[in-house]
């Protein structure tokens with residue numbers, strides 16, 4: 115398989131405590147991706163897109179962040195690079211200088227800003243003013259940015275205002291649903307769950323030639339399998355045994371991608387994803403191709419204004 119897209123986790127460090135983040139589940143040890151992995155990735159000549167996000171930390175706090183950006187400038191001028199961040203660390207001056215560098219790369223920074231007055235309810239540990247000043251520093255350098263807004267019941271009323279600000283600043287605006295809702299973090303009021311028949315499983319990894327590489331170098335077809343670095347097998351004992359057996363064979367530090375794709379684990383998963391619990395739960399065709407088919411969020415005063423990203 116040729117690889118066109120890599121989803122990469124680079125650190126478990128974070129300065130915030132977002133209540134529904136995976137890292138909120140217990141103490142997390144500090145792990146940073148060995149830089150060697152980035153160097154190996156930079157040699158993949160089929161790559162079209164690299165997403166630096168991860169599920170346990172914030173990429174900007176990676177100790178080799180500056181070195182990583184220099185590597186991207188050197189090797190990745192032609193591919194799309196997306197970096198997800200809460201954007202609250204460092205100073206506006208730092209973000210301006212970083213933006214000047216990053217604008218030479220194709221891609222954008224995805225800032226997580228879930229509200230204005232209500233911002234700190236989810237992004238615990240910072241303020242809207244802090245992230246906004248940093249975003250202003252960054253975009254004044256001319257670099258591209260996206261405003262990601264997770265919708266809850268309490269911040270739903272701020273969506274239009276946030277979108278207007280984003281438009282004025284030239285940012286792409288991307289409202290998304292939370293991956294889960296709780297008693298404290300409730301669904302937006304205009305949320306509907308529609309029943310959809312005949313769901314098919316869409317394996318994004320196979321269809322879009324994408325893989326996920328985690329902070330310890332372990333490669334999996336996607337991040338659903340290791341959102342917390344611990345393998346999620348959803349009571350699929352066969353899959354779990356394959357994983358345990360192959361853990362060394364699917365580490366990018368010690369193996370080529372070719373060998374990883376030839377591992378029993380990858381072969382098994384690609385042949386059996388339609389019968390695999392975690393795949394059934396995570397990758398229904400409609401959920402990927404048209405998220406609004408299953409989860410729809412459409413307040414009356416917002417209807418039809420926006421197509422989903």
Ligand SMILES: C[S@@+](CC[C@H](N)C(=O)[O-])C[C@H]1O[C@@H](n2cnc3c(N)ncnc32)[C@H](O)[C@@H]1O
Nearest residue numbers: 134167168169170171172198199200226292293
């Ligand atoms: C673990 S974060 C890592 C990147 C960065 N720390 C951040 O928060 O943007 C991975 C992604 O999950 C998003 N995220 C956090 N909580 C979420 C939630 N409840 N529902 C959906 N996405 C969420 C983040 O905004 C980010 O885009």
Ligand code: SF4
Nearest residue numbers: 128130132135171200
């Ligand atoms: S900023 Fe990102 S990594 Fe940090 S706690 Fe929030 S969602 Fe998790």
Ligand code: SF4
Nearest residue numbers: 317318335336393397
């Ligand atoms: S969860 Fe399964 S079906 Fe979905 S992308 Fe990953 S391997 Fe493919």
